[in-house]
Amino acid sequence: MKKVIRILGVLMLVVVATLSFASCSNDDDPVNNDFFAGTYKGKISYNDGSTNNSTDNGSVFVTKIASGTKYNFAFSNGIPDLNGVEFQQSGDHTLVMVGSSATSYIRIDNNELKILYMKDGKTWTANCTR
Numbered sequence: 001m002k003k004v005i006r007i008l009g010v011l012m013l014v015v016v017a018t019l020s021f022a023s024c025s026n027d028d029d030p031v032n033n034d035f036f037a038g039t040y041k042g043k044i045s046y047n048d049g050s051t052n053n054s055t056d057n058g059s060v061f062v063t064k065i066a067s068g069t070k071y072n073f074a075f076s077n078g079i080p081d082l083n084g085v086e087f088q089q090s091g092d093h094t095l096v097m098v099g100s101s102a103t104s105y106i107r108i109d110n111n112e113l114k115i116l117y118m119k120d121g122k123t124w125t126a127n128c129t130r
Helices: 002-022
Strands: 037-047 052-064 070-075 082-089 095-097 104-108 112-119 122-129
Touching (some): 052 122
Antiparallel strands (some): 037 122, 070 082, 082 095, 095 104
């Protein structure tokens, strides 16, 4: 009897975990969620003066970290990550990087990610959608 209960418990855990992951939607809004994680796909690039890495089929995994205003950007194709970038809300469903300028700009909404970020002679770009 204990073995049957243990098997049923594991089965229920697997079902709940599967439903939890399947319930995440591409319509999740990075502005209104306390927790946000989403993958944006499209053109990404990185240049540090000696390395130039660019692809039309890259991805950026975006996560909102515990502070609620800071985000991490994990790039594919060996491009270094951007971590702890602070944002402020711009409009109903858009986040814009705090301190945006002509040389550093990150914009996120539920459908698009646009990045032009320059720091210490390094440049990250992304033009991606979900």
